[in-house]
Amino acid sequence: MPVNLSAPRAGDLHPVPGVLLGCTEAGIRKANRKDLTVIVLEPGATVAGVFTQNRFCAAPVQVCREHLAQGDIRALVINTGNANAGTGQDGLQRARATCEAAARRLGVAPRQVLPFSTGVIMEQLPVERIEAGLDAALADGRPDHWLRAAEAIMTTDTVPKAFSRQVAVDGVTVTITGISKGAGMIRPNMATMLGFLACDAKVEAGVLRQLALELAEGSFNRVTVDGDTSTNDSFVVVATNRAAHAAVTSLDSPAGRALRAGMLEVARLLAQSIVRDGEGATKFITVQVDGGATGAECRQAAYAIAHSPLVKTAFFASDPNLGRILAAVGYAGITDLDQTRIELYLDDVHVVTRGGRHPSYREEDGQRVMKQSEITVRVDLGRGAASDTVWTCDLSHDYVSINADYRS
The missing domain is CATH 3.10.20.340 (ArgJ beta chain, C-terminal domain)
Structure with missing residues (x-):
């Protein structure tokens, strides 16, 4: 049992304007469990990411870095059950095929899709099952499916991990909601964890990149379960830019400090929940x-x-x-x-x-x-x-x- 950690309730998680989440059972490793998630972002969102420092990083991590460098991300595709790590050139091709399949359905370019995988290392990614499940995952897309997504990205986790807060930025209410997964192979730089944190704040791209680094450093880079740094760690921060306030151009401004404080609170709760649900943890x-x-x-x-x-x-x-x-x-x-x-x-x-x-x-x-x-x-x-x-x-x-x- 996790240490003083209960499963969240769907009603406690605020939808973030500009974000849709959908899940399905694609049978990637095991039947009868949600294992494929698609997060769709409306045009105009800004995305930044922080990834594992393991030099044997997984194929999706490599593809994510390439696509983020080009900007204008419109979708995230996340599978559990298979890490697509230690899979060489074939793994890269399969990660890119995942992006291409999602892009065709969304009418965007493959470079606008970020792939994420978690699960067993050194096994071939069953990309045909992912492609077959994409239509159902997209059809399931709703703004209030944060809890379903938190459940669908679990591996050895015993409870889904999701938190939500609302803060005032320049007098405007901004919504922050995030999910994470991880219970073992957890160590800073970063840890086997996936984390996705979204807000509807209006944030300049360079400032969001700085914010993602600071959030990771103050949360996910402060947890350890077993000292193993994973091949797949990914932490993604999204600003949909839908809130009606002036763009945050500095984290040292009053608006920047308010946003950072709210997002750091959620990031820390997500990171600490990974430790509370550490494999076999009692304390x-x-x-x-x-x-x-x-x-x-x-x-x-x-x-x-x-x-x-x-x-x-x-x-x-x-x-x-x-x-x-x-x-x-x-x-x-x-x-x-x-x-x-x-x-x-x-x-x-x-x-x-x-x-x-x-x-x-x-x-x-x-x-x-x-x-x-x-x-x-x-x-x-x-x-x-x-x-x-x-x-x-x-x-x-x-x-x-x-x-x-x-x-x-």
């Missing part, structure tokens, strides 16, 4: 590192803690074997770290002071915190004023079972 853990000389070294220490199998299994067992956290900080790569300045807290429990066990710390206090479903680990490096935060989960027996049986 949601916030790792906050303060007192760094730079934000980068705070992230180094935070990721070292969040990626450590020894730390994560200790949290699963509620075993306050907290020297594992200190060991992770020590090997994080901060070469001139002074261990005598380290402070460590579990929620309100002061565990370590000046690099050693706090005189008042008792193991039963640590265990009390570790039995909670939500826990904050806070480390102070004693080196400066910088801080940063990442979100992770524990590592359970079920994680091994889910991944051992993934293809069966």
